[in-house]
Amino acid sequence: LEQERTVAVYVQEALGLLSDRLLLLGGLRAERSSVNGDTRKYYIFPKISASYRLANWIGEESEIKIRAAYGETGNQPRFGQKFTNLSTPQLGGQQGVTVSTAAGSPTVEPERLKEIELGVDGVALHSRLTWELTWFTRNTTNLLLQRVPAPSTGYATQIFNGGKIRNDGIEAAVGYAAVRHRTGQWVSRATFTRYTSEVVDLAGLPPFFPPQSGFGNLGRTYIQVGKPITQIVAFDFDKEGKRTPTLVQVGNSAPDFRMGFVNDVNWKGWSFNWVVDWQQGGSVINLTQYLYDHAGTSHDYGKPSWEKRNGARLAGVASVYVEDATFVKLREASLQWEVPAPLYQSLGLGLRSLRMGVQGRNLHMWTRYSGLDPEVANFGPAAIRNNLDIGPYPPSRSFYFNVMVGF
Numbered sequence: 001l002e003q004e005r006t007v008a009v010y011v012q013e014a015l016g017l018l019s020d021r022l023l024l025l026g027g028l029r030a031e032r033s034s035v036n037g038d039t040r041k042y043y044i045f046p047k048i049s050a051s052y053r054l055a056n057w058i059g060e061e062s063e064i065k066i067r068a069a070y071g072e073t074g075n076q077p078r079f080g081q082k083f084t085n086l087s088t089p090q091l092g093g094q095q096g097v098t099v100s101t102a103a104g105s106p107t108v109e110p111e112r113l114k115e116i117e118l119g120v121d122g123v124a125l126h127s128r129l130t131w132e133l134t135w136f137t138r139n140t141t142n143l144l145l146q147r148v149p150a151p152s153t154g155y156a157t158q159i160f161n162g163g164k165i166r167n168d169g170i171e172a173a174v175g176y177a178a179v180r181h182r183t184g185q186w187v188s189r190a191t192f193t194r195y196t197s198e199v200v201d202l203a204g205l206p207p208f209f210p211p212q213s214g215f216g217n218l219g220r221t222y223i224q225v226g227k228p229i230t231q232i233v234a235f236d237f238d239k240e241g242k243r244t245p246t247l248v249q250v251g252n253s254a255p256d257f258r259m260g261f262v263n264d265v266n267w268k269g270w271s272f273n274w275v276v277d278w279q280q281g282g283s284v285i286n287l288t289q290y291l292y293d294h295a296g297t298s299h300d301y302g303k304p305s306w307e308k309r310n311g312a313r314l315a316g317v318a319s320v321y322v323e324d325a326t327f328v329k330l331r332e333a334s335l336q337w338e339v340p341a342p343l344y345q346s347l348g349l350g351l352r353s354l355r356m357g358v359q360g361r362n363l364h365m366w367t368r369y370s371g372l373d374p375e376v377a378n379f380g381p382a383a384i385r386n387n388l389d390i391g392p393y394p395p396s397r398s399f400y401f402n403v404m405v406g407f
Helices: 287-295 304-314 341-345
Strands: 006-017 022-033 043-055 063-075 111-124 129-141 144-147 157-161 164-181 184-201 231-234 248-252 257-267 270-280 283-286 322-324 327-338 353-367 398-406
Touching: 248 283, 283 287, 287 304, 341 353
Parallel strands: none
Antiparallel strands: 006 022, 022 043, 043 063, 063 111, 111 129, 129 164, 144 157, 164 184, 184 257, 231 248, 257 270, 270 327, 283 322, 327 353, 353 398
């Protein structure tokens, strides 16, 4: 059982000026917790933001809002990072108690995240057009890292605070009512996201592989100063066709960008909706193909494509199994019908409403990835992970028929 106690004080003040066109907001959170090394120390996390609205600048019923914000927050230490735990191994066939080889830190502190955000939102064309555009940069400092102490301490790893990583991103969304009529409407929405990362400082630590980063040298996530957190390293061929002497970056599990498209069409009692996802770039480590090649069961066994991959495999080069993760998916589509009242009232069941429809999910995918699905991660939602494909359960396509009644 784990017991944790956190005490926090939160203060916030908002101020509206210029007929509420200008909004200023400031606040802070002071927090102390039993998971920190010093349980009496309060850690202060401030925030401040401002926004200004420009009305009717690009036509009637239009508005542009410019906004900026700065804020800080913290990631608390996890269980086992403050105290050194006990383990219960088998000693001579009996259950025993020993000190863990991972040393806690009595001075452990929360990680600190500092983010700056700038953006602009808008409404135009009599509210038919809406948009949002946001840029942000986030710096995470005082990272909770592990180092190897002197062997004489008896510990294999030790927790400490230090280092810095940076994340930058752009998020955009636009919506447009292409048709707006008393009998129906058609609304389209699109989103765009792009995120990049960089390891700025590791507090003197050498580059390392995070937990669950992969298998051997078959493509693994590698934390290295000056490189993205999501880089994938493996042995590759150099210009002379020989294996590189060291591991090099051969991919990046983060995509170049992602886009989503949503369309809603309503006409009289009918409604049609479909969702499309597009991912450009990114990398997948296709170890399923590696196993097929090793066993001689690949679909192209004996062909030049197989010989090229197998030759690289025998040379210890795994870069040939790092593939492009670009895809376009018809994620979902549905058709609904609001049954006219005279039809269901004639049944004499006392119904107040009746709606029927069909829905399909994961209907189709366009991709050059040779595996089942480039959206795969055998290690699940880890904090730092790569897209690893090693015999995953196949993706499923599903269809639903639904009836909704109201009494």
